[in-house]
Amino acid sequence: MYEKLIALEQNMNLQLRLVAVDKTRFDVSSAHQGRLYLVSKAAEPFNIARANHYCRLSGGYLVELDDSQEYQFVFGLASAIGGANTFWTGANDIDNEGTFVFYNNKKPAAELAWSGGQPDNAGGFEDCVEIRLDFGGLNDWICDQSGKFVCEVPI
Ligand SMILES: [Ca+2]
Numbered sequence: 001m002y003e004k005l006i007a008l009e010q011n012m013n014l015q016l017r018l019v020a021v022d023k024t025r026f027d028v029s030s031a032h033q034g035r036l037y038l039v040s041k042a043a044e045p046f047n048i049a050r051a052n053h054y055c056r057l058s059g060g061y062l063v064e065l066d067d068s069q070e071y072q073f074v075f076g077l078a079s080a081i082g083g084a085n086t087f088w089t090g091a092n093d094i095d096n097e098g099t100f101v102f103y104n105n106k107k108p109a110a111e112l113a114w115s116g117g118q119p120d121n122a123g124g125f126e127d128c129v130e131i132r133l134d135f136g137g138l139n140d141w142i143c144d145q146s147g148k149f150v151c152e153v154p155i
């Protein structure tokens with residue numbers, strides 16, 4: 001009985017989260033480890049503050065890739081949805097070159113799955129972190145380049 005109630009509550013929370021997502025703006029993942037992931041439908045020039053704002057309007061924040069399992073899930077999601085080569089994350093070193101943090105919670109982004117040779121801060125101003133499909137991993141890139149972005153929504 002008690003387990004059924006917990007399952008019912010979890011499903012209700014999931015439904016409430018799904019209702020709050022702006023589905024004109026985002027494609028939505030299945031639930032994974034207590035999270036939903038949203039991928040913006042339009043590939044457009046990235047603005048990290050504006051993107052995080054849109055994530056918040058749908059109940060989340062720019063994705064925080066905390067471990068390899070989460071990274072693998074989000075990379076797979078981006079590959080499946082496609083429509084862009086760049087999928088922006090919340091990781092960045094805007095404030096302190098070489099020290100990557102997440103935009104929303106300001107915590108260190110310590111476990112990033114960099115693709116080979118990255119981060120290289122090419123040209124001296126690559127401060128935002130994209131999932132780069134054709135690199136097969138993460139890359140630091142110029143923050144205003146065009147791409148989709150990914151939000152994380154706790155259920
Ligand atoms: Ca940088």
Ligand SMILES: [Ca+2]
Binds near residue numbers: 118119120121140141
């Ligand atoms: Ca780079």
